[in-house]
Amino acid sequence: MVAKIKIGKSIGGILHYNENKVIEGVAKLILASGFAGEVENMDFEHKLKRFEHLTTLKPSIKTNALHISLNFHSSENIDDTKMQDIAIAYMESIGFGDQPFLVYRHNDAAHPHIHIATTSIQRNGEPIKTHNIGRLVSEPARKKIEKDFDLVIAENKMFSPEPSIKPIDQSIITYGRLPTKKSINNVLSTVIGSYKYTSLAELNAVLKQFNVVADRGGEETEMYKKKGLIYSIIDEHGKKIGIPIKSSSFYSKPTLQNLEKRYEKNSELRKPLKHDLLKRINKVLESYQSITKNTLIIELKKVGVNLILRTNEQGRIYGTTFVDHINKTVFNGSDLGKLYSANILSQLISTNDTIKTYLVPLNRQNGYLKSNTDQQFKARLFPIQTTTISIGDIFGKPEIDYNPMPNKRKKRKRGLTR
Structure with missing residues (x-):
């Protein structure tokens, strides 16, 4: 199992991401811990207000939203009940067992995984410390859960690395705006904030692997001069298909200006x-x-x-x-x-x-x-x-000589000097 924790400022953004996945049919809510009522009867506002009730208790803490993903090996067949038990055990182990949290199971990748949304603000208004939570708290919890639930160990050679999202299936893309926008948004939501790139070309190196490309247009176009940006779906030959979507129309606002703010930060993070x-x-x-x-x-x-x-x-x-x-x-x-x-x-x-x-x-x-x-x-x-x-x-001419054989040191003769 691999656990990843992202700490941000918008619990609403985390909910939007997961709820959009549910609407698109590639995710489902399997657990709502600390919420009143049945999971099936909860709407978006109900979920958001539950978290906002806590975050307003400590408005000075801006970075209070946690988005956690637990990723399992592709060979593991884990049912929803076991997923629920794993999520509860993990949240208790990292000190968030008493916090309200939502667990979404996603099926948009080659391996089973869940996303957990929660906040660090407690009922008494005090925040749970999250500094170095990944290394100090999450890693020991992950290793214990692997043993307790008989999961494939992350360090095991069987645990092959896989991208967290699948490329867009071109066969389901129509030339209508809505399917195209949803498909692109799925990729952008994962890639933009996760990968550390320092230019638009580097970002496109990732996006193209999931059949998406960001385009500024030609240097002579008004879009380029005004620093505009559009996103399109591409086929296996790199040809654009479907309707291109303006960057400003996506919820996460992956505009060129916002991307450029990430470049310098990503340069240090990588x-x-x-x-x-x-x-x-x-x-x-x-x-x-x-x-x-x-x-x-x-x-x-x-x-x-x-x-x-x-x-x-x-x-x-x-x-x-x-x-x-x-x-x-x-x-x-x-x-x-x-x-x-x-x-x-x-x-x-x-x-x-x-x-x-x-x-x-x-x-x-x-x-x-x-x-x-x-x-x-x-x-x-x-x-x-x-x-x-x-x-x-x-x-050019070598500056140093290379000898593949080790140098043999000459033995010094021991004796009295005269």
């Missing part, structure tokens, strides 16, 4: 997650003496990474982007280091679609890369087979 991504990429590369482009893409998917290669009409690679679905980060290859840039990958991919990999590991400390300096990078590239491209052609 920094600590860079080494983990590099570690998984390098593990794949170091497992092969040579690997085809398609195999590389498949193997990276197994560790939760989507590799996007942008090519021109001649087939030349001019851009690489890595989407990490585990840590919800997006990096251009050049931001990760020279080895992962389009320039290097395009030269290491030969005409027979084989990427030459080199097996000398970088210096590591506690399993992580210490740094990615030019010298360490060059030291790593020791060819294991003949290629049509020489390393000298790529890097």
Whole structure:
């Protein structure tokens, strides 16, 4: 089981997200703890007022809404009753057992999962502390629940990483506005606030995997000049289908101005997650003496990474982007280091679609890369087979010599000096 907690300022936004899923038929409310009346008879206002009654007791605390998701392995067949028991056990373990909370079961992903909406403001008006709640409270609770309910352990190799949402099914999209808007909103609601991107191109790298694209229009258009933005559904060839929807018409307001506010913040948030991504990429590369482009893409998917290669009409690679679905980060290859840039990958991919990999590991400390300096990078590239491209052609004259054999120290003769 994987538990994720988002803490925000709008309990209404959390309810809208889940209630819209219910309306669209991809979710259902399975538990309402701390609410009076039957679940089936509760409308949106009833649910919202229950939470607002508490949040108004401490108006100085603005960040008081929690949106929790519990994600299970795709092989697990968990009925609603067991889901309810898991949700109750988890909420009690993290100190929210006495809080009102709603549990929605979603079926819009390849794996079973539930979403929980609640607030941190208690009946006495005091907030429940949420600082480091994920690491200090949620993680121990998760591990205990895995054992108590005999769930697949998150650290287990069987627990393969999967994106939390499915691509839009193009067969159900019509050219009517409403179905298109709902389908796009499902993707935006998950991606916009979850993934750490620093440009519109990086955001599109994620959105396109779910058959959605954000578009500013051509530079000569009024929409571009006025910083407008529209969202469209795309088919498997990247062609737009259905009616494009203005960004301002969505409830979450994913406008260009609002996205740009996230760029700088996301740039800092993704920094600590860079080494983990590099570690998984390098593990794949170091497992092969040579690997085809398609195999590389498949193997990276197994560790939760989507590799996007942008090519021109001649087939030349001019851009690489890595989407990490585990840590919800997006990096251009050049931001990760020279080895992962389009320039290097395009030269290491030969005409027979084989990427030459080199097996000398970088210096590591506690399993992580210490740094990615030019010298360490060059030291790593020791060819294991003949290629049509020489390393000298790529890097120029080597600045350091690399000896794959360990140096033997000369033994000093011991004796008295005269």
